[in-house]
Amino acid sequence: MPLSPSSFRSRVSRVSRTLAPRSRRTATVEAPALAALTGGGEHDDWSIERVLAERAIEPLFQPIVELHSLRPVGVEALARGPAGSRLWHPRPLFAAAVAAGRLAELDTLCAERALELARAAAAPPPLVFVNAEPAVVDQPPSARLLELMTSDPPFRIVVEYTERSLAARPAALLQLAAAIQSHGHGLALDDVGADPMSLAFLPLLEPEVVKLDLQLLRAPHSPRTVEVVAAVHAVAERTGALIVAEGIETEDDLANARALGANWGQGLLFGGPAPLAPFDEAGIADTADLGSASLLRPSRPGLHLPSGTPFEAAAARGKARQGTAAAFAAHMDHLLRRAHQDHGAGAVVLASCTDAETALSWLPSLRGLAERAAFVGLVAPLDPAAVGPGVRFAAGPGAEVEECAAVVIAPRYAAALCGRGGHESIAFAHTEDRALVASIARIVLQQLPR
Template structure:
């Protein structure tokens, strides 16, 4: 029996509505470190409810918000409080990483959050998306990404490696930071880890993204993180979550190490077919040539069970073409996003880890066909489609 003097104190009861009304979220901050210099490049804000209450830790706090139907309000409050604390810090971090809850990305930003970020920050914010956001609300995710870039801030893709499908989304987001899930660090020689890190390394080389390894707890983990290609790292070896006034040796140049913001990159206003013809020359095609192009794209999808297919069509098939879109989509078990179709055209874009393929058709007096195998162009086409579906 535990002596009364040493018995754990019962957690105080509190409702999530009280947390929201009193703005009682008190975030903690964990350092992200340059693995070469050992200097702190930024902090990740981690949501916490009031200490000593049943809602102190994020799993219970967010579960309570879901049950009460106020997840969106809580997510906005967490972002606001993270920014408020970092702005008020005696020494703000060069970079502040904040998390975006995928389930509520389709809600508008709060006026207070817009005021905080739009008024100019003494640091660069990096908004983290998890892979759940990519498949759940891709159009809304691109909207938030576009707003983030307009404010001069950056994006991170979190938990990369948990679901291989997140690799296919990398070219769509083109984040400034790619965060390797800690599971990769625990199995560095596994086939899955090797394949994930190869794709991430190629994407980082192509786009200039920085790679962060999560879950670094020991000097051995640090060595492994470097071998996996990470430049930055995060984990208990460098510090546990703490208050914003925790002293750190900041790298004042860290914000400049990220790629400059690219306003408009995620928000394509033109049609996907027009994006295709910027990179490839269309030709007048026969029905047989259209079937052959779609069959080839289907084979690409079928060869990658983590492919993502984004398509625009007024129906489930193309008149006069035997290959239906349903067959095309189901062959590779991809995420399928159907947008509001543009009239007179049909576009399908398939993105697999490190590979892109697209087919575009336009019907007027003749049937025009364009095929694209260039991954960046296919990603541009997919973004154009998704921006019509948000």
């Protein structure tokens, strides 16, 4: 049977909504455990070390539903510590792990326990969403987590990231995304719309699922919401991603989510975080109404770690042509000028060059863009002190044959320029093919610090 919003009203009314703003791992706090936020009682002896040693993580699960039929399609796992303790709630739990220098261990344990409970369910859900902590994306997965992900689980795993993950450690996240895809699982980008950076990185991660920030539901007609939703739909139409609206608590929220074009949704209207119950297979929406988990786009191994150089990627698509160094410089001036004039805000700007003199000539433009863009990166054989603040930098190698590239990706504009050759003659490619531009950008991002 479809879930009925009205059937959840009594349940929703019992849940406090007076706490601090929701976090990725928090959702809304259940009323019986509110006391855990302020302390675990006089005899609470739970420490983060004990939690980790005893694997004392008991995740709760929140349903994700198809928004037209209101049938469930999967669940999101939400971290919880020992019940009744001061570490029950994720905020103090993760704060304790950070203070002890054990965030990576806790993040891994939360994912392991979520997958273990989902596998043990009498009727596992077809999709299990798990969160990944941005600060530890560069840590290798544990043997247990690899086992859970690769030993033919009875569901598909969707790993959620925020844009902070890619901005902080782009090369590490791309490698992790590639590993997840290689095992047939999916990616979700969370909190899209909360920060311009999320839209900027959307084409680079190209996730299976895009989760709209819950504040968009609260202001569905604002210019900012309309701008975000238009950009998200453009990506979804091009890539086949599904859109999820979070924070649906009322029937007005449901109407807004549908109007925003979300395919799926989650929130207290459909159920709060709770122990995992047998998933009702009859409740999976029919494939005709975009509700079936089987309609989640297939994985695409290799997408996030393209091989070769930027020029080789462009040449392989037949984009290269012969010209002069002056022609290449004119195209570079055009690309950087357009980025400055129209698309600097919220853009990802990347550059790489094997020639130090050429890279130095680009630095004024890159520094200027760094004041407005979501992310600016440079790979070149330069002294880091010469680069200055605002530009993410990696010292790349020099080469006998110079090769340079520049990429601009913004919500409504994408372009790349790649060249190879000497000072007299150069082969170059100037493309606005979004798929190719994103691939070139990933090649450059792989070279930035992990």
